[in-house]
Amino acid sequence: MSSTSSCLVTKLSHYVSLSQADCARLATLEKAERTFDAGHEVYQGGDENKDLYVVKHGWAFSYTDLPDGRRQIVKIHHPGDIIGFPDVALKHVTTTLRTVEDVCLCPFPKSSLDEILRESPKLSALLLSIALRDQVVLIDLLRAMGRMSAQERVSYMLLDLISRLRITNPGMTDTIRLPMTQSQIADYLGLTNVYISKTFIRMEEDGYIHRDQNRLQILREDAMIELTDFHDRYADMDTSWFPHD
Amino acid sequence: MSSTSSCLVTKLSHYVSLSQADCARLATLEKAERTFDAGHEVYQGGDENKDLYVVKHGWAFSYTDLPDGRRQIVKIHHPGDIIGFPDVALKHVTTTLRTVEDVCLCPFPKSSLDEILRESPKLSALLLSIALRDQVVLIDLLRAMGRMSAQERVSYMLLDLISRLRITNPGMTDTIRLPMTQSQIADYLGLTNVYISKTFIRMEEDGYIHRDQNRLQILREDAMIELTDFHDRYADMDTSWFPHD
DNA sequence: CGTAGTGTTGAGATCGATCAAGCGCTGTGG
DNA sequence: CCACAGCGCTTGATCGATCTCAACACTACG
Known part of the structure; x- marks a missing residue:
């Protein structure tokens, strides 16, 4: 959890060696930063699907509620994770994001993925693999x-x-x-x-x-x-x- | 479930209009064909991860067992589905594939994906979206x-x-x-x-x-x-x- | 016509839920 | 410094949804 280099790059280069250009592409995803207090709801299920987030530090989780209040937490997010990835396929987000403790997130627009898909087949393959691996999980x-x-x-x-x-x-x-x-x-x-x-x-x-x-x-x-x-x-x-x- | 055109193309073009070239790329995935009787195990968890399959007709499902025999079916496959997609990220398959009834499958090698990722950003985006949508499911x-x-x-x-x-x-x-x-x-x-x-x-x-x-x-x-x-x-x-x- | 697979039925057991109370923190305000 | 509220964790009693086990009916099939 070094504060100097990107958690995302650390996590992804665990799997393949990334070119300078690809590292730079990933780094742009973490340009913006927002911090949230513990127990804060960052977005809610049903909201329009605008941004994804890279976790810089702190834990968070995504959950859905049934109408009568029963709750299911579906994913626990750690530093280096990309939050909201599954919802990219849909127009509205399907889960609510809540912080466990004080958290720092890097929002980036969905459209950033477009650029990656057009310019870097290798990063595309990596993103696809992550999505598929998460399915196995x-x-x-x-x-x-x-x-x-x-x-x-x-x-x-x-x-x-x-x-x-x-x-x-x-x-x-x-x-x-x-x-x-x-x-x-x-x-x-x-x-x-x-x-x-x-x-x-x-x-x-x-x-x-x-x-x-x-x-x-x-x-x-x-x-x-x-x-x-x-x-x-x-x-x-x-x-x-x-x-x- | 038309027998003339590809189920896969039918299913995917429900979401975006595909160019001739992209349709052709998908059609090559369905060149080979194999039929299996009802109740047949096509591959087993732990096998080396060689092929993916497109379902041409019939139902099948993927499951895993616990060591003591408890079984969990994790996915029911219908015509037009791609079987084994999540395992692409790993070296060995994680589930066993079993037919429900007489089934016709089209095997194609994992490496076919490589070609798609290099040549068609649009199909890449579609495959990624399918993977992410399946996560939501x-x-x-x-x-x-x-x-x-x-x-x-x-x-x-x-x-x-x-x-x-x-x-x-x-x-x-x-x-x-x-x-x-x-x-x-x-x-x-x-x-x-x-x-x-x-x-x-x-x-x-x-x-x-x-x-x-x-x-x-x-x-x-x-x-x-x-x-x-x-x-x-x-x-x-x-x-x-x-x-x- | 035996056998195997599938669905149904009933009795009894069990894992985890529900409800309710209490305990120990921590933060806050008087 | 103390009183108090709120939250998270624990504990015990009781309840209930689902499981287990076993028997039986029905169909398909060689």
């Missing part, structure tokens, strides 16, 4: 929601979070900062805050995790990987078919 | 799985199916052919075959649907749309930002 989450118990879902979430954070923080070990409340975790995993509490306590008693303030240490990562049949979708992508410059 | 399904009751999930599935089929069959009204078994529907919705049976019976008693053989008529579509807060993601896409030829 959603499918993994779907599997967890459809077929896993509460403890398995929590384990899956923790493994997914730590895998994502390791891409941009290679120094990370087994401890993550978890700024979300248990109600938010419940809305992400399709459970209730009460049951999240009970599940965390159970997992701590069983020696899977250790909690301290809002830091969480994963004690038995291998056991949790086995429990959830977890696959890291972030470390590797197949870039062999990409067009060359 | 997965998010909708995730919401259903995380926060909806059995009856709501079944309603959501039926509405989603009929919306998709209407794209390629504009003549469709309120009746669909449902060749999947109740066990498969259960594996798609994260429920059990027993409870699917009970839910269908309940919905029939309540006048939402009518069943006859493997045909299913939707009697109260508006009520079901309201119940599930359903949004059609297939009818419209935002193509205004696309590059011009």
Whole structure:
């Protein structure tokens, strides 16, 4: 999470080496900057689809509500993520974006993508790959929601979070900062805050995790990987078919 | 589902008008053809990622199993769909592909995408949009799985199916052919075959649907749309930002 | 005519939800 | 410095939607 270079470039060049020109193209996406307080709603579902955002620092999440108030959080956003990408295909945004803590976002217009598609086949391939990889990640989450118990879902979430954070923080070990409340975790995993509490306590008693303030240490990562049949979708992508410059 | 022209071209030109050259590019994807019997596994999760497939006719689905046998169907494929697209980003496929009935598929190599990305910005934008739209669809399904009751999930599935089929069959009204078994529907919705049976019976008693053989008529579509807060993601896409030829 | 697959039905079990209370922070205002 | 409100987390009692298990009916098919 260096403050000097772009998180987006860091994240993307994990997968392919980018030309100067392509780095410059990405850098223009992060020219503008806006900060938001914790718990702020940046845009709401149904709004006209104007900008995308690159996360500079802080966590946020996207969610949808059912008419009666049931809430589903569909994506947790970290530094380097592009927010709002799926909605590019549609005229209106489908989710509401809410910050978890103080956050800095870089808005850029949808039309910037047009330029990338016309001028850089390699970046186009990379963006397409990211979109497709995110589909695989959603499918993994779907599997967890459809077929896993509460403890398995929590384990899956923790493994997914730590895998994502390791891409941009290679120094990370087994401890993550978890700024979300248990109600938010419940809305992400399709459970209730009460049951999240009970599940965390159970997992701590069983020696899977250790909690301290809002830091969480994963004690038995291998056991949790086995429990959830977890696959890291972030470390590797197949870039062999990409067009060359 | 015309047998003369390509389902893929039909489906894609629903969104933008395609040049001759682009139609030709898509047609080459459907040159080869292979047929499979009902209940056949075309490829398995973990296989090397070689080909994509365009569906010419028949239904199929992609699924993953947990080590203990719990199954999650993650996508139902119809004529005109591209199968295996999300796995393009990875070296190995993440799901197993199984036919529901007798099916005809057109395999084409991943590297064909390379050519499209280099030569047609417009088709690239369209493919990217399809991938992003499919993300939104997965998010909708995730919401259903995380926060909806059995009856709501079944309603959501039926509405989603009929919306998709209407794209390629504009003549469709309120009746669909449902060749999947109740066990498969259960594996798609994260429920059990027993409870699917009970839910269908309940919905029939309540006048939402009518069943006859493997045909299913939707009697109260508006009520079901309201119940599930359903949004059609297939009818419209935002193509205004696309590059011009 | 046996066998396998699919759907239905019923009894009982269970995981997670709901409801309600209490506890420990933290920030705020008197 | 204290009182108090608000929020997040925990705890316990009870409830209920869905699962599990088992039996049975129906169809297709070799």
